[in-house]
Amino acid sequence: MKGLVVSAPASGSGKTTVTLGLIAALRARGLVVQPFKSGPDYIDPAFHRRAAGRESYNLDSWAMGRAQIAHLIGLGAGADLAIAEGSMGLFDGVARPAGCGNGASADIAALTGWPVLLVLDCKGQAQSAGAVALGFREMRRDVALAGVVLNRVASPRHEALMRHALDALAIPVLGVLPREAGIELPERHLGLVQAQEHAALEALLEAAGAAAARHLDLDAIIAAAAGGIAAEAFRPLPPPAERIALAQDDAFSFVYPHLIAGWRAAGATILPFSPLADQAPEDSAGACWLPGGYPELHAGRLAAAGRFRDGLRRFALTRPVHGECGGYMAMGAGLVDAQGSRHEMAGLLGLETSYARRRMHLGYRRAEPLAGLYAQPLAGHEFHYATILAQPDAALARVTDANGDAVTETGSHRGHATGSFFHLIGAAP
Known part of the structure; x- marks a missing residue:
């Protein structure tokens, strides 16, 4: 092309x-x-x-x-x-x-x-x-x-x-x-x-x-316009389950299309749901994925979304739930918005985050998982302004930046729940 x-x-x-x-x-x-x-x-x-x-x-x-x-x-x-x-x-x-x-x-x-x-x-x-x-x-x-x-x-x-x-x-x-x-x-x-x-x-x-x-x-x-590149054999990351409940709305929209395309090409079915509409993940799914986005702009609505939070908690009793960045924050215990008000989140993890104390975190990341849905080294990035107030659960991965230096935002896991500020791009090349 x-x-x-x-x-x-x-x-x-x-x-x-x-x-x-x-x-x-x-x-x-x-x-x-x-x-x-x-x-x-x-x-x-x-x-x-x-x-x-x-x-x-x-x-x-x-x-x-x-x-x-x-x-x-x-x-x-x-x-x-x-x-x-x-x-x-x-x-x-x-x-x-x-x-x-x-x-x-x-x-x-x-x-x-x-x-x-x-x-x-x-x-x-x-x-x-x-x-x-x-x-x-x-x-x-x-x-x-x-x-x-x-x-x-x-x-x-x-x-x-x-x-x-x-x-x-x-x-x-x-x-x-x-x-x-x-x-x-x-x-x-x-x-x-x-x-x-x-x-x-x-x-x-x-x-x-x-x-x-x-x-x-x-x-x-x-x-x-010129150029073009010949096709080469490539196998995308496998899907985390045959049926994946995927949060999709204004608070959770940051998931790469190539990941979804790879999951679908491998035969997975994507089941969208909206936490902002107080919807729970589809019970027939084998895994739930909460992408990043802007939960801090909708923290009050998420805190009031009882069906969503109760359904997510029931789901996590038996099946994996993973959150990326904003999804990770929504899986935590609480989120403090820019005005300093704390909002209760799903409580699958002990994470407490704050936008009242903003600090930018930006850059490529390489993660070596210690638990979770994928075992091989992963490539991704981090981009957020949240400050971690508490992260009491076990680390999800060893994370380094593009220079090979250790990153303190390791993510965390508890039971079937995993989350990280790491945005997944794919297997580390």
Whole structure:
């Protein structure tokens, strides 16, 4: 599959809005676009899915090997081209590589042969945009630069100054987005507001597609798509049970689509339920999975959801219940919200967490389980602002960061209940 990587020199340059607009505009032309996201991220892929009408899969050079990346790209078979949104800056990653790279979007571009569409935030600069683009073209010889999109351009004179510098370097300008384009997505402490919470998402995607059609050179962008990667044999992580009760609502939505796809491909049945709607896990399931999300924004509703908590406790008497990050907190004894109010949680574990004392925890993680649903080393990441007040149960895993240093957030287990701040990506490559 030919494709492009939409990247930038830094976060906040406009990658997501350019990606969404490009997908919407190409889809309006009748093309089938397969979206991807480089790196660990739950929120952007949900927007991609709404724009493309196809599941967006994460590609991660630190947490995945070449075979898994090729396998995930293969899940998008049948598309006319791939659009992969990068994370942070194009070359940004961790210091010590694992898998097939250090987590940088440039690794995905090099591995797939997809050229980079570089989004430049041009506010406060003119000809210097040429120097930035030149540096990105020359940084890695195994990464091709398709061209640049000039974002937040103030005036025709501003555009002309930058084009003059870029033309002299033979770097194509594939789009110019004026500062008043007005396509912005609301944000909160872990990133963008989730797609399912966005009241006017369809209108925003339509506006982004119309802006892309006006301001991007779609013909040149389609022509610049290149590359592809051959399929390789790969076996995803097996499902934790033949029937899996999966919490799914605004409080619990952070689970990677490739995990669900792998479970289903192995024959598992997914049984969604909503804790916020006070639903208990399906009793016919053999395991229950509580993903991450935003339980701190809904702590009062979860504390009042008696059917959910009672059903979860009954389930955990005989079958495994696992929680990731937000799901882990909901399995604990209590959660203190940002205003300092404590809310009773399910009590399957003794964990007490607080958002009144915020501290960011962010980064790749490798876990060697001591108990739980999987025995082999696992790759994942941690991203939350909760502070642990108490974690009295036995450790779930030995956890290290991308540098190999021990991490104190080991997760915990009690009986059939397991949980961790660790977001699972897959078996450690």
